[in-house]
Amino acid sequence: MTTAEPTVEQETRSEDELDVPWQVVVHNDPVNLMSYVTMVFQRVFGYPREKAERHMLEVHQKGRSILWSGMRERAELYVQQLHGYLLLATLEKTC
């Protein structure tokens, strides 16, 4: 009787890539309403209104704001949620 070798899943992302903190960045968009962007930040990140407004104003005035940083998988989930609300959001590796 032969024993089947266990299948080993190949990790396609390097450990370095997974360990490095990632940033969720939201970019300015002249179409989205300021009140809408604030609401989205409150809903997605659970931020209080004041903090959500600070980030919204940073996006508006400086063109971008870092909303969150941490592990890649969670950052991807946040970007997906932000895209669901039609915000311009990207995932960036922390330098």
Next chain:
Amino acid sequence: MEIRRRNHHIEISELDPFLAELLRQIPASANPDGVQAAEQRLFSAPSNGKQTELCAEWRMYVEPELRRLFQTATETVAADLQQLNGNEKSFANRTLRIPSKHADAWLSALNQARLVIAAKNNFTENELNDHFRSPIGSRRDLSLFQVNFYGFLQEFILRELES
């Protein structure tokens, strides 16, 4: 036009035929119609271009989910808008009732429509911020009016969600 909250719905009354027609156009306006700029705006890249593997995965797994999400919202809005059908030739004012539980779908569909119209017309930030532009003299002016009118509705729905 009057807009107010009544029990479990948002009521838009005294809708003249022109504004009723603009509302009817929300689902169609949210469709990028294959225009690349509009398509790219609705389905923007998840990274600044350096993460090609991530972008490829995104297109394969995330974009289809986003498409379904956006389509569900526009279908909900299209169903609500059927209240405005039936008397297209009448010039009488209409009333539209949006159930409160559909507020998120309306926010999404209005946002999709605004983004698609802006992308198709390549509106500048100055044009989008010029709320006193009038009268409507061209197709482009009408599109800008549409973006601002939908934005006004979004603001109202947001206020209602907060209260």
